[in-house]
Amino acid sequence: MLEIKNLHASINGKEILKGVNLTIQAGEIHAIMGPNGAGKSTLAWVLSGNPAVEVTHGEINFNGKNLLEMSPEDRSREGIFLSFQYPVEIPGVSMVNFMRTAVNEQRKYKNLEPLSAADFLRLMREKKELVEMDNKLTSRSVNEGFSGGEKKRNEIFQMAMLEPKLAILDETDSGLDIDALRIVANGVNKLKRPDNAALVITHYQRLLDYIIPDFVHVFYDGRIVKTGDKNLALELEEKGYDWIKKEVETPIEQ
């Protein structure tokens, strides 16, 4: 589904990603862990097409298409979804208007008629239940004045509305209380299908108790430096990153 080859990218001229290679097949869940500033969010930005990040080298293939040539909106319409580490507040744009515009633009791309008002509201209600989101939130401006946890829940709600093929969750668990974590993880699991995939960026093993990954990657200094199964997450939780850093910094020849 997704194939990243030797990806290099920089922000404001500073190289952040230094040769990322990653392949994700339909049906898989991949977790990325790694210390602060390693470049995990930058990878998520590149996938979603944030113009602040400049790709200097490498390729990304998504379902047979060259992702790097697509506008952010087309990537979304092709099925990429990013749950933002820091969701953006948009005062004056209502959640309903925002979601209706998004859903209908996605439908237009697929040559489908816009949803009727009644169908749209039904869909909203159904997905809100899925993530147990408060009714009041959807009647407000996008993320405006939402608490940290509410913003994260809103990201999962949007994901549920758009049903992406590849969901990238950038620290969606940060700032969530235990109950919210379970609800969000359940939401993700319920949306799991054999033909979609997820890339979960997290600092905490506890999320991976709910969303069981097929692969765990360790991200360090702009690259994936180690890949394992779910036990790698447990090991990291126990030992921290120092041993990985040592492994990476020790020249292989020695």
Next chain:
Amino acid sequence: MEQQYIDFYKEYHTLIKQHSAALMNNFRDAAFEKFERLGFPTSKLENYKYTDMSAPLSIEYGLNINRLQFQINPYDVFKCDVPAIHSYLFFVLNDTFYPVNSTAKQHLPEGVIIESLRTAAETYPQLVEKYLGKLSNEKDDGWIAFNETFAQDGFFMYIPKNVQLSKPVQLINIMRSDVDFMANSHNLIILEEGAKAQLLVCDHTMDHVHFFANRLTEVFAGKNSVYEHYKLENTNVLNTNVSNLLIHQEDSSNVLTNVISLHNGVTRNNIEMLIDGENCESLLCGMVIGDKNQDVDNFTEIVHKKPNSQSRELFKYVLDDTSKGAFAGKIQVAKNAQKTSSFQTNKNILLSKTAKMRTKPQLEIYADDVKCSHGATIGQLDEAAKFYMQSRGISESEARLLLMFAFTADVMDNIRINALKDRMKLLVEKRLRGELSRCEGCMIC
């Protein structure tokens, strides 16, 4: 540039007076002398720094001092009565009040007078004399002096004590001419104690010639009165509009002014709210959507003369291409106007590198127990918000539109007539989409 008008007045003042009312002629010669002294305000004056009228003033305009009637009935051709807004509908064609349609007249509550100023001045001289020129005569402004020199007529509205209009009044200014044309009109609006009225003024042009409109409006809001003044400018690039709106508020009156420019050429709005009573509320809002060469300068002044009143001011501009905007917000609090609160906000978005915005707050506070603040920002569209929307599949153009629309939402929310608010939102959305934002059903603009 002044000279031709000075010569013109010297030659034709008898004719001008002959086709106007005695009460307007009373101050005409004094106004002329003032204009001779002041001339047209130029950008050399501090208050007119950003308004350059030399280009529009170099055009030779026709004036209709003989008061020739036009050959159209606006009630037939003009259907722009904002559907779903039931209003009392009136027209000023160039500078002439169109005879009132009988159906409009019929339903006005007892005692309410809506008329041409000239007719009103002749029919109700005592009433008109008490107010006419009382705000404008005091002013030392070249445009006002020019207006008082040449204006022969205008719109008159009188709402007697405790009468509350249940429908808004809509006044449509239409410019129609085969040659470049100038209109000067003087409007007078009187709300007695406890009266209530809403006025929606729409500016339109019918022809593609150069128009110059110079409008002077005096508003007297009596004790406990409630007045809303909405102005929608929807003209075209050939149009120059100078407007002086002078509002006088007495105790416990509540006045809202909301001035919206969607399409225009060069516009200068001077708005003064003179709070000459206690416990008044004043809200002054406005919005500009500009592109191409549009030029809008809103020069506002809120004067607190008495204690215990509140004023709020909110202006927003969205400027694209080589359009220009200016905003001046002067707040004056007199020494004895204690417990005044006054808040001013001006926010602007520039969509291109060549669009220009000048903003100037100016607080003159002579009282010590007051709450006043002002804030002005000039920025671009929020890129993070735009990307967030795009990442949900919303196209860039739609994302920009949603953001611009959201930006103007609080000005729209200060339209207290729901049907008008809905209508305005639709017009603004169409305007932002670059579709023609003419009023639907309006056949002539």
